[in-house]
Amino acid sequence: MANYIIRRLLLVPVLLIGVTLIIFGMLQLLGPVERSALYVTDFPKNEKQIEGVIKKYGLDDPFFVQYWRWLTGVKDPLTGEREGGILFGDFGYSRTASQDVIDIIKTRFPNTLDLALWTIFPMISVGIWLGVKAAVNQNKFIDQIARVYSIVGTSLPVFVFGLLLLMLLYANNQWFLPGKMSDWVSRLIYSGEFKQYTHLLSVDALLNLRFDIFWDAMRHMIMPIITLSYINWATFLRVTRSSMLETLRMDYVTTARSKGLEERDVINKHARPNAMLPVVTMMGSSIVGLLGGVVITETVFNYPGIGKAAADAASQLDAVTILGLAIFTGLILIISNLVVDVLYAFIDPRVRLS
Amino acid sequence: MTNRLLDVKGLETHFNTPEGIVHAVNGVSFTLDEGETLGIVGESGCGKSVTMLSCLRLVPMPPGKIVAGQANYKDRDLLAISEDEIRKVRGAHIGMIFQDPMTSLNPVMTIGKQLTEPLILHLGLTEKQARNRSIELLGIVGIPRASDRLKDYPHQYSGGMRQRVMIAMALACMPDILIADEPTTALDVTIQAQIVELVIQLREELGMSIVWITHDLGVVASIANRVAVMYAGFIIEEAPVKKLYAGPSHPYTVGLLNSLPQIQVQEKKRLYSINGMPPTLYKIPHACPFAPRCPWVIERCWSENPLLFPIGDSHKVACWVDIKTGRER
Numbered sequence: 166m167a168n169y170i171i172r173r174l175l176l177v178p179v180l181l182i183g184v185t186l187i188i189f190g191m192l193q194l195l196g197p198v199e200r201s202a203l204y205v206t207d208f209p210k211n212e213k214q215i216e217g218v219i220k221k222y223g224l225d226d227p228f229f230v231q232y233w234r235w236l237t238g239v240k241d242p243l244t245g246e247r248e249g250g251i252l253f254g255d256f257g258y259s260r261t262a263s264q265d266v267i268d269i270i271k272t273r274f275p276n277t278l279d280l281a282l283w284t285i286f287p288m289i290s291v292g293i294w295l296g297v298k299a300a301v302n303q304n305k306f307i308d309q310i311a312r313v314y315s316i317v318g319t320s321l322p323v324f325v326f327g328l329l330l331l332m333l334l335y336a337n338n339q340w341f342l343p344g345k346m347s348d349w350v351s352r353l354i355y356s357g358e359f360k361q362y363t364h365l366l367s368v369d370a371l372l373n374l375r376f377d378i379f380w381d382a383m384r385h386m387i388m389p390i391i392t393l394s395y396i397n398w399a400t401f402l403r404v405t406r407s408s409m410l411e412t413l414r415m416d417y418v419t420t421a422r423s424k425g426l427e428e429r430d431v432i433n434k435h436a437r438p439n440a441m442l443p444v445v446t447m448m449g450s451s452i453v454g455l456l457g458g459v460v461i462t463e464t465v466f467n468y469p470g471i472g473k474a475a476a477d478a479a480s481q482l483d484a485v486t487i488l489g490l491a492i493f494t495g496l497i498l499i500i501s502n503l504v505v506d507v508l509y510a511f512i513d514p515r516v517r518l519s
Numbered sequence: 520m521t522n523r524l525l526d527v528k529g530l531e532t533h534f535n536t537p538e539g540i541v542h543a544v545n546g547v548s549f550t551l552d553e554g555e556t557l558g559i560v561g562e563s564g565c566g567k568s569v570t571m572l573s574c575l576r577l578v579p580m581p582p583g584k585i586v587a588g589q590a591n592y593k594d595r596d597l598l599a600i601s602e603d604e605i606r607k608v609r610g611a612h613i614g615m616i617f618q619d620p621m622t623s624l625n626p627v628m629t630i631g632k633q634l635t636e637p638l639i640l641h642l643g644l645t646e647k648q649a650r651n652r653s654i655e656l657l658g659i660v661g662i663p664r665a666s667d668r669l670k671d672y673p674h675q676y677s678g679g680m681r682q683r684v685m686i687a688m689a690l691a692c693m694p695d696i697l698i699a700d701e702p703t704t705a706l707d708v709t710i711q712a713q714i715v716e717l718v719i720q721l722r723e724e725l726g727m728s729i730v731w732i733t734h735d736l737g738v739v740a741s742i743a744n745r746v747a748v749m750y751a752g753f754i755i756e757e758a759p760v761k762k763l764y765a766g767p768s769h770p771y772t773v774g775l776l777n778s779l780p781q782i783q784v785q786e787k788k789r790l791y792s793i794n795g796m797p798p799t800l801y802k803i804p805h806a807c808p809f810a811p812r813c814p815w816v817i818e819r820c821w822s823e824n825p826l827l828f829p830i831g832d833s834h835k836v837a838c839w840v841d842i843k844t845g846r847e848r
């Protein structure tokens with residue numbers, strides 16, 4: 166097991182290089198002149214200035230020189246201070262948000278995490294539970310319902326569903342609200358009276374024993390949580406169901422029955438653990454999706470997470486910010502994959518002991 | 520008189536498939552006495568597995584359905600008792616091993632856990648007792664260093680070793696009957712012989728009855744007392760093993776015996792391999808299902824399906840033709 170984890174860990178730097186190369190390479194598809202626009206603020210742009218920028222930032226240097234500079238930054242020859250360099254956590258400065266990209270991540274990511282936290286658990290448990298139920302009762306009523314739901318769930322777009330929720334739960338009666346928190350909560354946070362242990366609002370509220378704030382956080386998160394759960398349930402349900410159906414046909418399930426086990430034990434102890442293998446793989450990509458920012462959902466509900474930040478940056482052509490957020494998402498992807506691999510090995514001895 | 524353990528009567532099992540209803544088992548009757556080994560022989564797809572799975576109600580339902588028959592184990596009809604009752608029969612009184620040892624053990628559960636399950640369930644042993652008993656059982660089926668190997672997973676065992684584990688598991692609770700569904704088919708020839716040897720040895724020590732399913736008449740000769748030959752969901756010949764080899768009376772049995780490489784055909788009689796494929800029955804046939812492939816076929820075979828009837832002491836056959844004379848019986 167340790168061996169396996171170490172091998173996976175050694176892969177991480179390789180993956181990092183790959184991710185950064187791809188993301189940086191995509192930006193290089195633009196020519197030096199086009200990229201210089203990121204630095205030139207005057208309008209109309211004059212040719213001299215553009216040339217100057219290209220020279221100053223070395224935008225026409227060979228690809229790997231630029232890539233290296235982007236990774237490690239540039240040292241000022243006089244002060245010795247480093248500028249830029251994503252390896253050192255400098256993701257650049259976002260003009261549209263008027264702050265460092267890393268600060269955008271620092272303020273926005275906890276919100277995305279807060280949302281993900283309350284979505285992941287119900288998403289996984291209910292989705293899997295429904296999938297197993299449907300498979301065990303194949304072609305019966307609950308299975309038919311589940312199948313209809315999994316089709317509707319995967320085909321009804323998030324923005325339609327989200328708008329429906331907004332209409333029903335917000336526009337008509339304001340039971341639940343878009344945004345992140347009410348004004349009185351944000352004033353309280355600014356005043357410094359509210360201790361932010363984790364920067365996840367709902368968790369901090371519980372830690373401060375401020376249930377009024379917790380309720381306020383939930384009122385703002387319920388609609389995105391429902392939206393995210395509803396799509397992800399459909400996916401989990403579908404994958405669990407088909408994996409479970411396949412597993413139930415396996416010989417070892419018949420063996421388990423032939424030993425006289427109760428059907429409940431046959432399903433819970435023999436079939437389900439095997440059926441979970443593809444589900445765990447999918448769980449990884451779902452979690453990456455949730456953590457990397459759910460752009461549409463956060464935008465529909467005006468929820469200030471990473472996804473909303475990316476959407477804002479994209480709509481204002483803020484390439485530096487998008488690049489930084491893309492790298493961050495890539496990092497999450499790599500870490501989640503690592504976790505999934507370890508989890509997978511934990512469930513499947515054939516992986517663990519090979 | 521010996522004790523009758525299993526008495527199956529008129530068993531019929533169907534499968535509901537998109538192509539129609541598959542008549543997999545069509546009124547099969549047989550018996551199994553204490554200490555006896557019955558061989559069930561036939562080409563693949565003829566309903567051997569479904570017959571025995573039906574007796575324990577292990578056919579997947581749906582698509583499967585047992586539509587008629589009885590399977591009396593001692594004095595209880597296994598097809599009529601409650602789900603709870605039959606669970607107490609499975610594994611405790613009737614054990615079963617399967618064709619492919621690579622797939623019949625749970626890949627994510629240790630051998631030890633799988634082996635102790637029936638012991639804890641049926642015999643009420645504690646974890647520790649069950650563990651000790653498992654070590655004994657693995658030793659009995661010839662797995663070296665048994666106590667170290669309990670925590671291993673199936674993929675760490677070879678195919679032959681896995682089948683030994685399956686045997687240990689099926690016999691863990693000392694059942695009266697062992698159903699072995701082509702347990703050697705997926706194994707190398709040398710390993711096959713070892714497994715047959717092991718089962719014979721265990722039968723001597725434990726005295727259980729065996730139903731040995733195979734498509735290989737050669738294997739059955741070395742282990743069975745009596746043989747039932749199946750074709751298209753029917754038993755078409757049944758006889759003590761010596762009688763069957765000395766005087767096969769159904770054209771299909773003759774074909775099966777002739778296709779055995781090691782058996783020399785003494786007389787210069789027709790040597791043939793069976794042409795064509797066994798049918799999948801979507802309807803109950805009004806002709807003998809073997810007729811299209813039968814070299815002895817006569818008029819009557821096309822209009823009436825022969826039932827199994829006795830032609831001698833404990834020898835039954837389902838054929839209109841006396842193949843010695845080539846004429847209708």
Ligand SMILES: Nc1ncnc2c1ncn2[C@@H]1O[C@H](COP(=O)(O)OP(=O)(O)O)[C@@H](O)[C@H]1O
Pocket residue numbers: 534535536541543561562563564565566567568569570579582583799
């Ligand atoms: N789960 C199933 N669904 C549909 N048909 C089945 C199923 N299991 C078995 N059958 C059909 O039943 C017939 C007998 O199968 P089986 O008893 O497995 O044959 P064998 O003699 O090789 O053991 C075959 O025609 C097969 O197609």
Ligand SMILES: [Mg+2]
Pocket residue numbers: 564567568569618700701
């Ligand atoms: Mg079979």
